[in-house]
Amino acid sequence: MKHGVTIVVHHDRTHNFLGCGCAFCAAMLCFFSAVLLAQPRAADSLKKLLPHLRADTSRVNVLNQLAFELRGVSPLERERFANEAMTLSGTLNFKQGLAQALTNMGGASWEQGHYSAALAYQEQAVRLNDSLHDQTNMAFALNSLGLIYNDQGNYRLALENFLKALKIREANGDKRGRQITIGNIGMVYQQQGDLAAAQQYFFKSLGLAEEINDQRGMSIVLANIGGVYFQQGQYDLALDYNTRALQIAEAIGYNSNAAFVLHKIGLVLTKQGKVREALKYQERAFQTATKANNPRVIAYSLHGIAAAYQSLGRSDEARQYAKRALDTARTVGMAAIIKDAAELLATANAAQGRYKDAYQAYQLFKQMSDSAQNLESRKHIAVLEANYKLRQQEIENDRLQAINHAQYTETQQQRFLIFAVLLGLILVVILAVVLARANSIKKRDNTELHRQQALLEEQSQEIEIVNSQLQEQNLALQTLNHEKNEFLGIAAHDLKNPLASIILGTQLLRIKEDQLTPEKRLERLETLELVAARMQEIITNLLDVNAIESGGVHLQMQEVMLASVTKSVVEEYSDIAKRKRIALHFTSESTLETNILADSSRLREVLENLLSNAVKYSPFDANVHIAVEASTKAARVSVADRGPGLSDSDKKKLFGKFARLSAKPTAGEHSTGLGLSIVKKLVEMMQGKVWCESDLGKGAIFIVEFPRISTFSTECANP
Secondary structure: OOOOOOOOOOOOOOOOOOOOOOHHHHHHHHHHHHHHHHOOOHHHHHHHHHHHOOOOHHHHHHHHHHHHHOOOOOHHHHHHHHHHHHHHHHHHOOHHHHHHHHHHHHHHHHHOOOHHHHHHHHHHHHHHHHHHOOHHHHHHHHHHHHHHHHHOOOHHHHHHHHHHHHHHHHHHOOHHHHHHHHHHHHHHHHHOOOHHHHHHHHHHHHHHHHHOOOHHHHHHHHHHHHHHHHHOOOHHHHHHHHHHHHHHHHHHOOHHHHHHHHHHHHHHHHHOOOHHHHHHHHHHHHHHHHHHOOHHHHHHHHHHHHHHHHHOOOHHHHHHHHHHHHHHHHHHOOHHHHHHHHHHHHHHHHHOOOHHHHHHHHHHHHHHHHHHHHHHHHHHHHHHHHHHHHHHHHHHHHHHHHHHHHHHHHHHHHHHHHHHHHHHHHHHHHHHHHHHHHHHHHHHHHHHHHHHHHHHHHHHHHHHHHHHHHHHHHHHHHHHHHHHHHHHHHHHHHOHHHHHHHHHHHHHHHHOHHHOOHHHHHHHHHHHHHHHHHHHHHHHHHHHHHHHHOOOOOOOOEEEEHHHHHHHHHHHHHHHHHOOOOEEEEEOOOOOOOEEEEOHHHHHHHHHHHHHHHHHHOOOOOEEEEEEEEOOOEEEEEEEEOOOOOOHHHHHOOOOOOOOOOOOOOOOOOOOOOHHHHHHHHHHHOOOEEEEEEOOOOOEEEEEEEEEHHHHHHHHHOO
16 A cells, blocks of 8 residues: 655744734734743743733734644644634734635645645635735745645646745745755655655755754654655665654654654555564554544554554454544545555455455445546546646736837837937038048958958868867867776776775684684675675676777677577576575567577677666566567567666666666665676677667666577678
8 A cells, every 4th residue: 555645844934923013012022932932842832822812913923823833733723723813814804814824724624634625725825925925925825735736646736836835935045944845846756756856855855954953844854755765665764764753753742743654664564574563653653643633644554553453364453443444534535545444344354254344345445446546537637727727828928928028129129219310410420521531441451351351261260170170089088088087986996895895804704714603604705706796797897898899809600599598598697686586587489480690608798787787676576577589580588677767867878888877776786887888789799789668667678689590691691
């Protein structure tokens, strides 16, 4: 089950006592500031202050600030105080207080999962802030709108509102606001599966939170980073970041985030096979979410408890908690949990022989699955409509800009015309005086001028040619210098580190020879063997690149059966793949012969490089599929993995030398960036071609294709 909820703070600043200039309000403002400095919990201080305030604008401001401080702590209390602020603002015609109250009401509704009400409140707040020209509170409302659209799956509108809020906050120099909104933008990219972009924004948000010492913000962003690592299958890192987030949330009493992080830790532990420990965290998440009165996290934790019991074979407890999760999810309209809880309830009932109840639960699961698909369709249509309206607005803006530009140009032309007429009259007088003299001088100088002009043009052309040659030489030198630096970097770092490991390992074997058991000695020798193999791979790649580019590679072309060579390489590489518990699956289903003309040793080098890449970038316990196929004209090998896949940027530089891709090996393996460059050069030298097919997040397929032996011979005989 994939959860799509992230706890995010709506606002990040205190509200001021606005709209009243009396001495009492000024005194209350000073007292309020002093209380905040003296008390560690602002909400408690504000509750003590509230009974002493009259029903005026100062009370509205304190109510709004109190509602703001209760975000993520008590949604029901937040709604109660915001509602009182909204009612009192309407009575006083205090529009700025009303705008803040609407934003708080929207935030409280969002926390309780009431999205329609939250959207209505925030849209009213945006319109009111726009009429008041209040950019600061406008940023709050826009940020809140982005959160609602994100939860509804409308990522385009979510991102649009977050970017508007960020622009305002950057202009205002609001660091806390920037930290929150940047984190929310990362959340949108995470929901869309762009984990690299999400990490970039989350770490930027974390840096700002640490800079301003925002403990709440740090807790949220650390949990979000942990969520990205969880999606990437890096469970140790996910556990580390979520644990840090939990420590901060519990220290500051941020119960909603603490509950959600406890739930996420439970999910990580389940993935690691620690189901009993995961169950304890899910139970803590339920208790903390109940204390915070957060029904969304209550539903998540109940489902987590049910799933843990089901994994432990305790179907009766699983059934009870799945039923509670289902009931809670229904109260707040959480379709995803309703669907998942119904599926789990059906499984638990079936395990206990309650087939009628199991069938009813399955019917609900099926209904929610169909509804989810219909909802996705409706979301897609809504996004298309929004894009169309936005485009129409852009066209209208362009038309108005064109009209304004034309009017401005016409005015400038009129001014220029008047100036030109006046200047012309002056010039006529001057020219009349010097015309006769200038005419004779002009005739005399024309011949010399033409000669000098021709000479200058000739010199200019020569300079352009020389500059072009120098530019080409400079680019070539820059390329060579870059490659030299890469070679030196490999020699200084990639060879130095494994060599140091070998020296240290052999010293330990010599010094502690008597202290090591045979098993430990064998383990250290295997480690040294792996490090030495890594050095050999680096040196081999460097030598291969140098030999290929200097023309030192001479192929021994002969008839080779592609399927046989591929199968042999797969069998030899199986032991390496087993270190990451990766299974290699080889198939050769073609009825046609796969004989090609190739250098057998270089062909094996190509296949070994492709298998090495597939294993490096695949997660543990994955599958890699190697297939040999043949058509009437060609034979090909495909190597398919389930790694992180390639972005469009990665695809452009995939086969270049020293390519540094955004995707990283899943177990910290080493990569020089030369392997695929060598593959491409060797394949093309053997009259073949290589390419990659990949979508980001969905793995990659590398394909090598050669002409079949009969086809190749025919083409060579008939050029």
